Amino acid sequence: MFAKTNDGLNIYYELKGNLEAKETIIFLNGLSQATVSWYFMVPCFENKYRIILMDFIFQGQSDKTGEWRTFDQHAEDVISVLKATNTSKAIVVGISYGSLVAQHLAVNHPEYISKLILLSTFAHKTPYFEVIEHAWWNALQIGGYPLMFDIMLPSVLSEEYFKNPLIPVETLRQLRQESNLSKEALFKLMTATKNRPDYRNELKKIKVPTLVIHGEKDTLITLSMGVEVANQIPNAKFVIIPNAGHTLNLEKVKEVCIEILKFLGE
Numbered sequence: 001m002f003a004k005t006n007d008g009l010n011i012y013y014e015l016k017g018n019l020e021a022k023e024t025i026i027f028l029n030g031l032s033q034a035t036v037s038w039y040f041m042v043p044c045f046e047n048k049y050r051i052i053l054m055d056f057i058f059q060g061q062s063d064k065t066g067e068w069r070t071f072d073q074h075a076e077d078v079i080s081v082l083k084a085t086n087t088s089k090a091i092v093v094g095i096s097y098g099s100l101v102a103q104h105l106a107v108n109h110p111e112y113i114s115k116l117i118l119l120s121t122f123a124h125k126t127p128y129f130e131v132i133e134h135a136w137w138n139a140l141q142i143g144g145y146p147l148m149f150d151i152m153l154p155s156v157l158s159e160e161y162f163k164n165p166l167i168p169v170e171t172l173r174q175l176r177q178e179s180n181l182s183k184e185a186l187f188k189l190m191t192a193t194k195n196r197p198d199y200r201n202e203l204k205k206i207k208v209p210t211l212v213i214h215g216e217k218d219t220l221i222t223l224s225m226g227v228e229v230a231n232q233i234p235n236a237k238f239v240i241i242p243n244a245g246h247t248l249n250l251e252k253v254k255e256v257c258i259e260i261l262k263f264l265g266e
């Protein structure tokens with residue numbers, strides 16, 4: 001299904017779970033993810049919650065035309081999906097890139113959020129992160145997404161994942177290359193991160209109950225960056241997933257689901 005953004009673009013979404021449930025959870029993708037990235041987690045919530053999955057503009061099945069979008073604009077697009085699905089308030093779960101959109105949504109439009117869950121999140125860049133960001137940018141420029149994917153892989157999955165992968169690396173590579181990600185669309189997404197200023201002071205405005213979940217061995221967004229987010233959001237709860245890397249919705253599905261359900265009072 002598609003909703004219309006404020007500027008007339010088509011944004012793809014899926015409705016799953018218990019469509020009669022009183023509470024709705026919306027999941028927001030990481031940079032190179034699509035709605036399918038949440039399919040392992042959906043079964044944890046589908047009996048008791050109405051579930052919305054969506055692709056940001058420039059991702060998956062959503063439109064990829066137009067200029068790059070700020071995270072404030074991405075947050076407005078989330079509201080377009082909420083309105084299209086008659087959702088007045090939702091539990092918002094975002095991972096990495098999607099967690100930044102969730103932060104901006106919580107700061108600018110808290111009336112749409114009942115609870116906020118941020119996975120593998122950050123609000124400022126470190127010199128180490130900027131080196132990785134630069135490497136990804138150059139890899140995309142030189143070799144397109146296939147090369148960028150190979151450069152990304154050690155940063156977004158922990159050593160533990162490769163010992164017993166939920167999805168074999170070759171299958172993961174094939175799935176990602178078939179996920180309708182163009183070089184130009186990825187550049188537009190990455191420009192938002194590249195141009196995003198330090199957002200730590202803005203996080204102090206968030207008043208909704210917040211859970212921050214971080215992988216112990218996340219080498220892309222280091223543990224200290226996740227801690228900093230939790231420290232800036234009033235009364236935020238911080239949870240570390242042992243032996244986990246960055247892509248928590250693939251690496252540690254059961255553990256992440258347990259922590260979210262505990263936070264939701266299940």
